[in-house]
Amino acid sequence: MPEQPELTIQGWGDPTRPRDATVAGGDDGADGSLQLAPFPDLAEVLPKVARKHLSRELGWTPRPTPPVAVADIRLAPSRLSEECRLRLALLLGEEHVRTDRAARLRHAGGKSYLDLLRRREGDASDAPDAVVTPGSTEETAELLALCSEMGVVVVPFGGGTSVVGGLAGIDADDRPSISVDMGRMARVRALDVPSSLVTVGPGMRGPALEAHLERHDLTLGHLPQSWEFATLGGYAATRSAGQASTGVGRFDDLVAGVTMATPSGVLELGHPPASAAGPDLLGLALGSEGALGIITELRLRVRPKPRALEYEGWSFRSWAAGLAGLQRLARHDLLPDVVRLSDPDETRANLLMASGPGARALRASLRGRRHGQGCLLVVGWEGLPTLVRARMRAAASVLRDGGAIRVGRRVGESWRKHRFAAPYTRDSLLDAGLLVETLETAATWTALPAVYDAVRKALRESLGRGGRTPLVMSHVSHGYATGASLYVTVLADRDDALPIQQWLSAKRAATDALVAAGGTLTHHHAVGADHRPWLEREIGPLGVEVLRAVKERLDPRGICNPGVLLPD
Numbered sequence: 001m002p003e004q005p006e007l008t009i010q011g012w013g014d015p016t017r018p019r020d021a022t023v024a025g026g027d028d029g030a031d032g033s034l035q036l037a038p039f040p041d042l043a044e045v046l047p048k049v050a051r052k053h054l055s056r057e058l059g060w061t062p063r064p065t066p067p068v069a070v071a072d073i074r075l076a077p078s079r080l081s082e083e084c085r086l087r088l089a090l091l092l093g094e095e096h097v098r099t100d101r102a103a104r105l106r107h108a109g110g111k112s113y114l115d116l117l118r119r120r121e122g123d124a125s126d127a128p129d130a131v132v133t134p135g136s137t138e139e140t141a142e143l144l145a146l147c148s149e150m151g152v153v154v155v156p157f158g159g160g161t162s163v164v165g166g167l168a169g170i171d172a173d174d175r176p177s178i179s180v181d182m183g184r185m186a187r188v189r190a191l192d193v194p195s196s197l198v199t200v201g202p203g204m205r206g207p208a209l210e211a212h213l214e215r216h217d218l219t220l221g222h223l224p225q226s227w228e229f230a231t232l233g234g235y236a237a238t239r240s241a242g243q244a245s246t247g248v249g250r251f252d253d254l255v256a257g258v259t260m261a262t263p264s265g266v267l268e269l270g271h272p273p274a275s276a277a278g279p280d281l282l283g284l285a286l287g288s289e290g291a292l293g294i295i296t297e298l299r300l301r302v303r304p305k306p307r308a309l310e311y312e313g314w315s316f317r318s319w320a321a322g323l324a325g326l327q328r329l330a331r332h333d334l335l336p337d338v339v340r341l342s343d344p345d346e347t348r349a350n351l352l353m354a355s356g357p358g359a360r361a362l363r364a365s366l367r368g369r370r371h372g373q374g375c376l377l378v379v380g381w382e383g384l385p386t387l388v389r390a391r392m393r394a395a396a397s398v399l400r401d402g403g404a405i406r407v408g409r410r411v412g413e414s415w416r417k418h419r420f421a422a423p424y425t426r427d428s429l430l431d432a433g434l435l436v437e438t439l440e441t442a443a444t445w446t447a448l449p450a451v452y453d454a455v456r457k458a459l460r461e462s463l464g465r466g467g468r469t470p471l472v473m474s475h476v477s478h479g480y481a482t483g484a485s486l487y488v489t490v491l492a493d494r495d496d497a498l499p500i501q502q503w504l505s506a507k508r509a510a511t512d513a514l515v516a517a518g519g520t521l522t523h524h525h526a527v528g529a530d531h532r533p534w535l536e537r538e539i540g541p542l543g544v545e546v547l548r549a550v551k552e553r554l555d556p557r558g559i560c561n562p563g564v565l566l567p568d
């Protein structure tokens with residue numbers, strides 16, 4: 001099993017850390033019961049002023065709604081036949097085929113709000129029937145051929161951080177399913193420094209790769225919020241975008257090539273540095289979400305580790321002024337490497353979450369300069385010191401021309417320090433009776449304001465039923481020459497009677513609204529099971545047919561993650 005820290009089942013964090021959980025049980029077929037320590041109390045993660053703000057905004061009174069004990073999570077018996085299990089064990093080795101409770105629970109679903117709700121309520125009906133861990137491309141290819149022959153559904157598993165139902169293992173024919181954990185293929189295989197290329201196994205995570213690259217003064221620079229747990233194979237399979245992807249590019253941009261095993265054979269895709277040999281089939285692997293095969297190797301572009309890191313905060317008086325400011329930066333090719341423009345609701349919440357005299361002084365100073373209802377912009381610059389300074393100077397003059405005021409380094413540094421904290425806070429908010437979820441899209445600069453308005457309206461209407469008042473907070477998280485992405489965080493008093501229905505209705509309304517207003521179905525979370533019904537609206541019926549034809553060629557028996565990407 002993976003040597004890297006595992007993710008706790010009902011929330012976020014390493015279960016071996018005292019705060020999260022203690023793992024018991026294992027290969028020996030023990031029941032795998034996990035003794036969960038409670039997630040930190042709300043008072044530990046949110047200052048009093050922020051708790052008050054949330055209660056007032058949401059009309060919500062914190063109430064204890066803890067998850068059921070992990071030992072009480074319901075798990076149906078494995079449906080994998082003994083014959084299948086034996087054949088898998090013959091191929092991979094007995095120790096790499098597990099049907100025990102602990103392994104199956106750890107591979108049940110991902111980390112969306114709905115996934116967490118189900119696990120917290122004690123439902124693991126989406127758990128795989130077995131978990132296997134191949135050790136090479138050849139083994140993975142043989143595994144896929146074997147599963148194709150036996151009619152066993154295969155769901156590749158990276159870090160298990162999907163937030164779109166990518167690991168739900170849904171199958172219209174209800175065949176047995178296995179989770180293929182890439183954790184044994186988690187090493188650097190080659191580093192070509194002159195070509196700035198690193199070859200890695202798909203199960204490797206960002207922290208381990210960055211530690212390796214640091215020894216050579218290099219970096220990949222892909223830092224999504226799920227960085228601690230997500231894998232490189234998962235990033236490619238979902239077309240992830242990191243926090244610095246305005247500067248370093250999306251994960252797509254960092255992939256020079258991949259090896260993908262399919263039930264019909266192995267594909268070698270991508271030819272660095274560039275090629276004109278027909279359409280680039282590498283695009284078939286990027287965003288394939290395990291529906292076409294399993295990525296078993298990645299060749300990634302790396303860069304020198306930045307010598308200078310400069311993070312700072314700016315404030316705009318309004319959302320419209322902020323968007324116009326970013327657009328101007330984009331037009332002059334001056335966008336920073338990290339760009340986070342928060343709307344007034346998110347800005348207010350972020351300022352209230354910050355505690356201490358510095359935070360109070362900042363709030364007072366913004367009020368004094370009539371930016372009390374304004375929008376915070378966090379920008380980050382990375383690279384050679386002379387270039388960073390020149391880019392910062394040029395961008396500052398554009399931002400000032402647009403009416404922005406500089407609020408200093410502390411804001412930027414504070415964001416950088418806490419950039420991975422939000423998922424931990426979410427667990428405490430869930431424990432206190434809240435609905436907490438995020439969604440994301442991207443649109444052109446022209447369409448973005450309408451998309452923003454439409455999503456907020458849809459979420460407010462849907463979650464406002466029953467006298468509730470949701471808090472909808474948004475920020476621009478990635479800038480492009482042609483537009484930007486929009487990331488939305490929603491908080492609302494949870495409907496304890498029908499929590500899943502409450503979010504499904506809101507998500508449907510928001511997705512309909514953002515697609516109708518010109519936004520993409522997803523900027524970086526992928527399609528998964530949750531977005532499938534809208535894919536045809538995004539790529540058209542012919543587009544869906546083309547994808548389906550490719551799947552039929554590579555995966556004729558439809559065993560590769562059939563529940564994602566393609567609509568029913």
Ligand SMILES: Cc1cc2nc3c(=O)[nH]c(=O)nc-3n(C[C@H](O)[C@H](O)[C@H](O)COP(=O)(O)OP(=O)(O)OC[C@H]3O[C@@H](n4cnc5c(N)ncnc54)[C@H](O)[C@@H]3O)c2cc1C
Pocket residue numbers: 110111112155156157158159160161162163166167182202223224225226229230231232233234235236237238239240241242243288289290291293294295296423524525526528561564
């Ligand atoms: C708290 C939190 C924060 C997040 N922040 C970000 C963010 O900032 N940016 C962002 O882009 N995403 C973010 N995500 C979403 C998620 O982390 C990404 O989609 C990530 O790329 C998934 O990687 P993973 O290794 O966990 O993949 P998994 O969740 O294990 O799998 C995701 C999908 O890819 C398939 N898959 C996995 N590995 C392979 C492989 N080797 N070959 C073929 N298919 C494979 C799976 O079958 C599944 O369909 C966040 C998620 C959470 C929970």
